[in-house]
Amino acid sequence: MATTVSSSKQVPGNANARLWNAARQKLALLSPQDSKAIEKHAPSDHTSGEKIFERLEQLVKEKEDLAKAEAWTLELGGKKIVLRDIASKTLAWVDQFKAVGDTIVQFDPVHAALPWAAVRFLLEVNTFILRLFSCVRYC
DSSP: OEEESSSSOEEEHHHHHHHHHHHHHHGGGSOHHHHHHHHHHSOSSOOOHHHHHHHHHHHHHHHHHHHHHHOOEEEETTEEEEHHHHHHHHHHHHHHHHHHHHHHHHHSHHHHHHHHHHHHHHHHHHHHHHHHHHHHHHO
C-alpha cells in the first residue's frame, strides 16, 4: 500500500510510520510545551498521508476563520473596512516610496544621503512597528 505525499512522490506505508517515528524522536530537541502542542496534532496510529493533509487543511481553515472573525474592522458609511487590509496597503506604498527615494539618492549621494537616511530610518521604524503589530495580532 502506498501513501501519496505529493503528486510526484510515493511513500510506502511502513516508510510513513518510520518517518513519523523519526519526527517524534526529534521532538526531544524542542521545549516540552512545543512538543505537547505538536503531539496533540500528530497522528497516533500512523494514519495515511491523505488524512494528515485533510486534518492540516481543516486546522488552517479554522485558524483563517478565527483570524477573520477577530480582525479589527471599522464601519464607515455602511461599508465594512478591515484595518489589516489598510495597513498592508499602506506598507506596500511606503516600501515603494523607500525604493524611489533610494534610487533618487544614488544620483546625488553627497547632498541627499544624510537627509534621506534620517527619513528612511523613521519610515523603517514605523513600518517595523506596524509589521510587528500585524504579526503579533494575526500570526
